[in-house]
Amino acid sequence: MIKTFLSLGLVSAFFSCTNQTEIKTNTSPPNIILVFADDMGYGDLGSYGATEWETPHLDQLAKDGAKFTQFYVPHAVCTASRAALLTGTYANRLELFGALDHTAKHGLNPEETTIADLLKEKGYTTGMVGKWHLGHLEEFLPTRQGFDSYFGLPYSNDMWPHHPEAKDYYPPLPLMENEKTIDILDEQHQLTTQYTERALDFIDKNKEESFFLYLAHSMPHVPLFVSEKFEGKSRQGLYGDVMMEIDWSMGEIRKKLKDLGLEENTLIIFTSDNGPWLSYGGHAGSTGGLREGKGTSWEGGIRVPAIMTWPGVIPAGTVQDQAAMTIDILPTLAHITQAKLPDLPIDGRNIWPLTQGEKMDHKPYYAYYNQNELQAVMFGKWKLIFPHQYRTIPNDAELSNDGIPVKYDHINLTEPMLFDLVSDPFEQKNVAAENPDILRELEGYAELARQDMGDALTDRTGTGNRKAGRID
Secondary structure (H helix, E strand, C coil), X not given: CCCCCCCHHHXXXXXXCCCCCCXXXXXXXXXXXXXXXXXXXXXXXHHHCCCCCCCHHHHHHHHHCEEEEEEECCCCCHHHHHHHHHHCCCHHHHCCCCCCCCCCCEECCCCCCCHHHHHHCCCCEEEEEECCCCCCCHHHCHHHCCCCEEEECCCCCCCCCCCCCCCCCCCCEEEEECCEEXXXXXXXXXXXXXXXXXXXXXXXXXXXXXXXXXXXXXXXXXXXXXXXXXXXXXXXXXXXXXXXXXXXXXXXXXXXHHHCCCHHHEEEEEEECCCCCHHHHHHCCCCCCCCCCCCCCCHHHHEEEEEEECCCCCCCCEEECCCEEHHHHHHHHHHHHXXXXXXXXXXXXXXXXXXXCCCCCCCCEEEEECCCEEEEEEECCEEEECCCEEEECCCCCCCCCCCCCCCCEEEECCCCEEEECCCCCCCCCCXXXXXXXHHHHHHHHHHHHHHHHCEHHHCXXXXXXXXXXXXX
């Protein structure tokens, strides 16, 4: 057991330096395509159990590479999850919480190193298509955070005048190119198609050089829209249609890579920013039976599908059941490209061995939510949930299929709960009383996090936190 007087940074360094597998390839560093869905649940792909719609292209992606079955986001909400992905760092360390809207005067600090910054230093051309949500002001846009080009929405697609619970609070929804608004969206039927076309154009333009493409779909976040070519195609309804169009998008990208002869030297990573927004009923996805959803630190909120494919390098058909997290993607890409890690401390580690079907030493992963609440810690097969308030769908709620959400109930969890995620992935049996040593060990890891990043639930201030970028 790791002694709890060690700093979290030393623990991270210990786990990061073990089991480093070399990349068995003679090719140059690959092109990299990172696809991030929005509010897509763990059970929303055929390869993860979906039955009411088909996702053949994403299912094939999983067959061709590594499928992760215990992959996490550290924050079950938009802005925080995206900050963690792009920086390899818990977003609460960066003073980013929740979901920024049009009133925010802050964003991701440009002093932080993003995946795009890291890869630009290695000569990559970098482009982003889709939802940004790390600050809508000019100083915080993707083009100020390492991306050579940008096309998409500055925040969530429901932050517009047609929001069902906040009509006319939000301004018109801007579609941006680089740092300029090029259109105002009053409907979004073509949005996934537009994103896909821009992604294909970026690949075409950069086929002769190494490129990094970050494609952050606005769907299947509500409000749901789908183009005519997929309208009515699924058995489930609109949500299923939207999922089929996202799957089509991946098919178009893989076809483009094959046509250009780039497939063998392109790494594709596909995952989601958090679990489904369950209050939207038929307009929400599936957790695959996991407990709760978006906005909670239960498995349904933070466990997401994750697929990594690089033909001939990542073994086809790999299924990895060891835990990993989106904060691990940046250091893994640094390993693959031999890029220098950021000067400022990060929290992720290189998980390249996991893509090869190997095992690594376990490390603690944390789930933070709200304003810096440490709500859970995971280590190996164990998960400890701390007392906190969480939201849930009322038992008597009448969920609809019209895009109108129901109101949540709020539950006060009053005692720690320990779960064995191998035997009980649905978090039904609290085994804290039977496993006092495990409970103490996970509490020790949590104490490291509280010292380092703070914890509002225990009124702790961390020593390792940094500041968001702000405009006075």
